[in-house]
Amino acid sequence: MRRALGLLAAGLGSFLLVSALVLRFYVADQAIKSPLNQYQVSTYVAPDVTYFNPTLLRELTGVTMRDTVTVEGDQAGGSAGRAVWNQFSYWYDETSRLAYQQLTQRLAFSRRSGLLIDCCATSVGGKSGVRVSGQGYAWPFGTRHATYDVFDTTLLRPEPARYAGTAVIDGLATDKFVEQVPATRFRTQTLPGRLVGLADQASVTLGEFYRTTTTYWVEPVTGQVVDRSSDEDLSLRGGGARVLTLFRGDLAMDQASVAVLAAAAKSASSRASLVTARIPLPAGLAGVILLALGCVLALVGGRQPEYDPGYREAAAFQPTGPRR
Amino acid sequence: MARLLVAVAIGAILAIGAGLVASTVLLGIANGKPANAQLYNYGQP
Numbered sequence: 001m002r003r004a005l006g007l008l009a010a011g012l013g014s015f016l017l018v019s020a021l022v023l024r025f026y027v028a029d030q031a032i033k034s035p036l037n038q039y040q041v042s043t044y045v046a047p048d049v050t051y052f053n054p055t056l057l058r059e060l061t062g063v064t065m066r067d068t069v070t071v072e073g074d075q076a077g078g079s080a081g082r083a084v085w086n087q088f089s090y091w092y093d094e095t096s097r098l099a100y101q102q103l104t105q106r107l108a109f110s111r112r113s114g115l116l117i118d119c120c121a122t123s124v125g126g127k128s129g130v131r132v133s134g135q136g137y138a139w140p141f142g143t144r145h146a147t148y149d150v151f152d153t154t155l156l157r158p159e160p161a162r163y164a165g166t167a168v169i170d171g172l173a174t175d176k177f178v179e180q181v182p183a184t185r186f187r188t189q190t191l192p193g194r195l196v197g198l199a200d201q202a203s204v205t206l207g208e209f210y211r212t213t214t215t216y217w218v219e220p221v222t223g224q225v226v227d228r229s230s231d232e233d234l235s236l237r238g239g240g241a242r243v244l245t246l247f248r249g250d251l252a253m254d255q256a257s258v259a260v261l262a263a264a265a266k267s268a269s270s271r272a273s274l275v276t277a278r279i280p281l282p283a284g285l286a287g288v289i290l291l292a293l294g295c296v297l298a299l300v301g302g303r304q305p306e307y308d309p310g311y312r313e314a315a316a317f318q319p320t321g322p323r324r
Numbered sequence: 325m326a327r328l329l330v331a332v333a334i335g336a337i338l339a340i341g342a343g344l345v346a347s348t349v350l351l352g353i354a355n356g357k358p359a360n361a362q363l364y365n366y367g368q369p
Contacts, residue, residue: 007331014335022343031350075355271350291332298328 006297009290017287020280028275033111034138034223036078038085040071040264042257044230049249053098057195063095065249071137077108077120084108084120085137105153107136114138114223116151124153134158139216139223141272143175150179154210154234155186167217169227170262174217183211189236196236196243206236206243219265221272226261227253 044067052059069089077084085107091100108120116122116132124130134149149158161179168174185207193201210233217227234246253261 007327010328011331011335014332015339016335018336018339019342022339023346027343027347027350030347035353036355078355275346275350294331295328298331299325 002297006294006299008294010294010298013287013290013292013294015287016283017291020284020287023275023283024280028272030080031275032141032222032272033081034083034109034114036073036075036083036111038071038073038083038137040261042069042071042261043067043254044069044228044251044257045254046249046251049093049247050245051093051100051247051249052244053093053096053100055098059245060093060096063093065100065251066092066094067251068092074106074120078111081111082108082117082119083111087137107132107151109136109138113140115140124156127156130156135161137225139218139225141221141223143218143220143223145175148177150177150214150216152179152181152212154212155181155184161214161216164215169217170259172219172226172262172266174226175220177216177218179212179214179216181210181212183209183233185209185237191236196238204238206238208246209233209235209237219262219269221269222265224261224265224268226265227258229253 046065046067049063049065050059050061051063051065067089069087071085071087074084074086087103087105087107089103089105091102092098093100103125104123105125106121106123108117108122109115110117114135114137116134116136118132121128122130122132124132132151134151136151139148145163147160147162150161151157152159159179159181161177164176164178166173167176187208188205189208190203190205193199193204196204196206198204212230212232214230214232215228216225218224219226229250229252231250233248235242235248236244236246
């Protein structure tokens, strides 16, 4: 009986111990990564925006701008290690009830590190063949308190985002990272002189400048961005002076979008800790104890105790054959 | 001793099988089609 119990305990212990190791070192690596099937609609709102409306061909000030961003995973374009997400962004001037712009974006990235990968028909703002690097949609699983390069989709190059402390967003502990880009000339634009008050010139070429302070709130276990705000200034300058404001405003994600992202991050984080710690640690410990106990019971429990007088008599008995 | 080894091996094999099933289930959650996809009315308040 003791031996049977020992075998059962050893088998169960082996099951628990191996399950713990498989969960921690195989299942976790296989399953904890950014999804291929992402679908998320987020809304950003900026009050008191100044921008150049391309339909009216003039600057508008004091408007409320709403940017609705839809991100959808391209399941067929992804693989075990790579995700491809498409993004459509629609900017709408709520004050003037005018569409401002629509932007598309397609980025591929590592499902574990979040680092962008040059492949899969990447495009930013409708431009294809853009060389991408740094973080894109996601940050690494196990985000550290460090500086990360984030791909800036206006400058089309990575910019550093520095760790700036922690913050609680919708009940979720997050790490805050800030990307600061000083006014930077990144391209030139040629446009009719009359648009910028130079009616005597048929066309003028001006430098396009971009300045931003973008803040990311990242859930550190999964690397998911749960909130983002962006104070942006995009302008045309000539001779060092601002000639035209293309966009100036402070875009912040609305509360409903933050709540959805925070709930998704909480769920993913809980799933991750389940397979990396909450199941493997107790299961592994219980497995070791049961395995050891089972081995002892199975090996020792099978022997007859030496003090058993019957055992001694049996051991001492030597049958004698027929004498010749 | 042999029975003990068999018991341990059975436990280990069952654990590996369970791990593969768990991995498949979790991957299915992340690799399926975008589940919440819907038409979105841009420009509507």
